[in-house]
Amino acid sequence: MVTWGKRNEELILPINSSLSVTLHQDQLKTTTTVASSRSFQEDRIWLNGKEEDITHPRIQSCLREIRRLARKRRNEVDPSLDSTGLSHKVHICSVNNFPTAAGLASSAAGFACLGKSQKNKTRTSNMLSPVCGSGSACRSMYGGFVQWIMGQRDDGKDSLAQQVEPESHWPELRILVLVVSHAERKPVGSTSGMQTSVQTSCLLKHRATSVVPGRMGEMIDAIRRKDFASFAELTMRDSNQFHATCLDTFPPIFYLNSVSQQIISLVHRYNRHCGETRVSYTFDAGPNAVIFSLQQHVPEFLQLVQHVFPPETNGGQGLPVKSTSLPEELKQAIGLEPISKGIRYVISTKAGPGPCVVEDPAQHLLGSDGLPEKTV
Amino acid sequence: MVTWGKRNEELILPINSSLSVTLHQDQLKTTTTVASSRSFQEDRIWLNGKEEDITHPRIQSCLREIRRLARKRRNEVDPSLDSTGLSHKVHICSVNNFPTAAGLASSAAGFACLGKSQKNKTRTSNMLSPVCGSGSACRSMYGGFVQWIMGQRDDGKDSLAQQVEPESHWPELRILVLVVSHAERKPVGSTSGMQTSVQTSCLLKHRATSVVPGRMGEMIDAIRRKDFASFAELTMRDSNQFHATCLDTFPPIFYLNSVSQQIISLVHRYNRHCGETRVSYTFDAGPNAVIFSLQQHVPEFLQLVQHVFPPETNGGQGLPVKSTSLPEELKQAIGLEPISKGIRYVISTKAGPGPCVVEDPAQHLLGSDGLPEKTV
Numbered sequence: 001m002v003t004w005g006k007r008n009e010e011l012i013l014p015i016n017s018s019l020s021v022t023l024h025q026d027q028l029k030t031t032t033t034v035a036s037s038r039s040f041q042e043d044r045i046w047l048n049g050k051e052e053d054i055t056h057p058r059i060q061s062c063l064r065e066i067r068r069l070a071r072k073r074r075n076e077v078d079p080s081l082d083s084t085g086l087s088h089k090v091h092i093c094s095v096n097n098f099p100t101a102a103g104l105a106s107s108a109a110g111f112a113c114l115g116k117s118q119k120n121k122t123r124t125s126n127m128l129s130p131v132c133g134s135g136s137a138c139r140s141m142y143g144g145f146v147q148w149i150m151g152q153r154d155d156g157k158d159s160l161a162q163q164v165e166p167e168s169h170w171p172e173l174r175i176l177v178l179v180v181s182h183a184e185r186k187p188v189g190s191t192s193g194m195q196t197s198v199q200t201s202c203l204l205k206h207r208a209t210s211v212v213p214g215r216m217g218e219m220i221d222a223i224r225r226k227d228f229a230s231f232a233e234l235t236m237r238d239s240n241q242f243h244a245t246c247l248d249t250f251p252p253i254f255y256l257n258s259v260s261q262q263i264i265s266l267v268h269r270y271n272r273h274c275g276e277t278r279v280s281y282t283f284d285a286g287p288n289a290v291i292f293s294l295q296q297h298v299p300e301f302l303q304l305v306q307h308v309f310p311p312e313t314n315g316g317q318g319l320p321v322k323s324t325s326l327p328e329e330l331k332q333a334i335g336l337e338p339i340s341k342g343i344r345y346v347i348s349t350k351a352g353p354g355p356c357v358v359e360d361p362a363q364h365l366l367g368s369d370g371l372p373e374k375t376v
Numbered sequence: 377m378v379t380w381g382k383r384n385e386e387l388i389l390p391i392n393s394s395l396s397v398t399l400h401q402d403q404l405k406t407t408t409t410v411a412s413s414r415s416f417q418e419d420r421i422w423l424n425g426k427e428e429d430i431t432h433p434r435i436q437s438c439l440r441e442i443r444r445l446a447r448k449r450r451n452e453v454d455p456s457l458d459s460t461g462l463s464h465k466v467h468i469c470s471v472n473n474f475p476t477a478a479g480l481a482s483s484a485a486g487f488a489c490l491g492k493s494q495k496n497k498t499r500t501s502n503m504l505s506p507v508c509g510s511g512s513a514c515r516s517m518y519g520g521f522v523q524w525i526m527g528q529r530d531d532g533k534d535s536l537a538q539q540v541e542p543e544s545h546w547p548e549l550r551i552l553v554l555v556v557s558h559a560e561r562k563p564v565g566s567t568s569g570m571q572t573s574v575q576t577s578c579l580l581k582h583r584a585t586s587v588v589p590g591r592m593g594e595m596i597d598a599i600r601r602k603d604f605a606s607f608a609e610l611t612m613r614d615s616n617q618f619h620a621t622c623l624d625t626f627p628p629i630f631y632l633n634s635v636s637q638q639i640i641s642l643v644h645r646y647n648r649h650c651g652e653t654r655v656s657y658t659f660d661a662g663p664n665a666v667i668f669s670l671q672q673h674v675p676e677f678l679q680l681v682q683h684v685f686p687p688e689t690n691g692g693q694g695l696p697v698k699s700t701s702l703p704e705e706l707k708q709a710i711g712l713e714p715i716s717k718g719i720r721y722v723i724s725t726k727a728g729p730g731p732c733v734v735e736d737p738a739q740h741l742l743g744s745d746g747l748p749e750k751t752v
Contacts, residue, residue: 202582202586202587203579203582203583203587203617203620203624206578206579206582206586207579210578210582211578211579236626236627237626240623240624240625240626240628241579241623241624244579244620244621244623244624245620247616247619247620247623248579248616248617248620249616250609250612250613250616251612251640252616252640254637257634257637258633258634261630261633264628264630
């Protein structure tokens with residue numbers, strides 16, 4: 001959810017372009033209902049069934065942004081629109097269909113669709129996985145493969161998201177999210193980390209100006225041609241280089257922990273054993289791995305993951321995975337000692353559509369009284 | 377002991393200059409005796425009292441180098457020298473005054489003084505700690521602060537080691553080697569890792585050409601002025617950037633493990649708490665930390681290390697350290713949970729003289745029969 005390094009903090013303009021895959025809502029979805037009413041006494045927010053402190057700075061800055069956008073839209077689009085709603089209090093209710101404890105930057109997804117808060121609305125939004133440019137456009141409103149073009153203008157008007165290919169383009173592509181156990185809270189938040197990186201890392205500057213532009217082109221090419229080996233290698237190199245610039249930040253930032261390192265090692269050993277690149281990884285600002293592979297290779301790789309990281313609870317979540325038995329010879333070739341409790345669970349998903357408006361009133365999370373439905 | 381990246385593999389010419397501190401032999405010393413005799417039946421080697429397999433490729437390439445240098449010296453310096461010794465077999469005996477299991481790249485130190493093998497000789501040599509340029513000149517023959525100038529010539533004749541300041545220049549400077557527990561064997565050897573980095577990391581090229589040259593000048597300046605804060609920050613930044621280029625290598629190389637990351641975190645928290653830079657770190661191609669500090673700050677920092685990494689065995693080794701009690705307020709400010717068995721032991725040392733020839737025959741490690749003395 002991070003674009004690492006902004007050229008303008010206020011306008012949130014990135015220092016380089018980036019490319020992401022929108023993950024499928026069947027596995028990773030946030031549903032959010034926003035309601036505003038003259039009768040509401042105060043702003044309130046419920047996240048995953050629990051009312052949260054609305055005065056939290058991050059939530060407050062989201063509310064400010066919602067109101068700013070609403071005001072802007074009214075002024076630009078239709079000044080005749082009723083403006084009284086702008087002063088109304090809002091109720092926000094948001095639920096994920098995946099555990100929040102996963103540390104999957106879920107809160108950002110929940111806020112991605114709050115722009116139209118004048119009317120009662122329910123929307124779903126998605127997780128994204130960065131594949132190039134060390135970051136992802138959390139404001140992207142598209143499904144499939146999406147690039148966030150950095151733009152050149154100071155006012156940011158040419159900094160925009162664009163769909164490279166729709167989610168139907170590469171149906172064999174699979175995405176596994178390996179949720180690492182005991183992932184502590186991020187030691188350094190991404191906002192302040194990003195600022196420190198821009199200020200202190202000379203490798204980040206070099207990466208942004210001299211490496212990413214070329215890679216973006218290669219990556220888009222690889223996706224268009226559905227060339228998995230090229231896509232996979234670019235993804236891994238780009239993830240590693242992003243984490244290298246975190247380490248070159250002063251003081252250094254570590255997002256990869258020892259389990260992340262083991263996952264990286266496993267992927268390289270597996271590919272070497274297979275004599276071709278069947279699996280790749282990317283890591284955002286945290287220790288959880290996002291794995292790319294093709295449908296036919298997922299069962300064996302998942303078995304291998306379960307061999308090296310024997311699961312705490314039985315089974316994962318998401319797309320059903322056909323079970324295969326792992327050849328003894330493969331275990332030997334990989335040569336990694338099993339580490340118990342390294343990975344909490346695996347979410348198996350694929351590229352999916354962008355955010356959707358939920359038209360069915362029965363799916364709204366807030367009742368007519370403005371309070372969460374009992375089922376939430 | 378590594379210079380990361382060679383511009384010429386055969387001549388071992390580095391892609392950037394580097395700066396090291398020679399560590400004191402009182403704490404970290406390798407003593408090596410080499411004897412050659414017509415009566416020896418075969419080449420043999422004893423390391424720390426145990427005979428090793430002389431056919432090991434690394435030892436063989438050392439022997440070849442010894443003989444090449446001996447031949448070269450004879451040809452260049454005095455062709456009239458008796459050349460029969462060149463075909464004699466050699467016995468080599470080497471002992472460290474510190475545990476080899478420490479993973480302190482001790483073998484390289486043991487071979488640093490084998491050049492003059494025509495005559496029976498005993499020499500001592502040192503460990504070095506890199507402070508700039510992500511490597512150290514293992515061939516450096518000087519004490520104190522030594523730079524290895526990369527040179528420009530293809531034949532390497534301008535690639536040489538030079539003393540920047542002698543070991544007496546900065547007597548308050550202290551060096552702690554934190555030997556990390558359970559340090560597995562290097563996952564990637566430094567020779568092959570280095571080659572892969574040069575081939576695959578674009579950040580390494582940028583670092584070598586655009587970052588290190590400026591840093592070398594700043595570092596030499598800081599050392600001359602005995603400006604600890606500048607010296608310390610440059611050391612940390614350079615170590616981090618070296619490990620960043622390892623991560624940017626494909627496949628990536630990890631030398632820092634979770635204990636190394638905790639040590640880095642501890643140093644930054646301590647400096648922040650103190651409001652000044654009192655301690656710095658540097659990491660070579662492995663997880664062990666080399667810590668720089670000034671004499672007056674060592675006791676408190678060591679206490680802190682022992683608080684965060686409660687020792688397995690009692691006490692360290694090396695220069696005696698005055699005990700101080702750690703204020704509760706400091707522990708609170710650092711806020712790191714103690715991790716038992718993170719650090720095996722601490723070697724406390726300082727800058728020292730270069731390699732020495734041991735003149736006293738009683739100190740030779742090989743007896744008149746060419747076999748190790750009983751005391752070895």
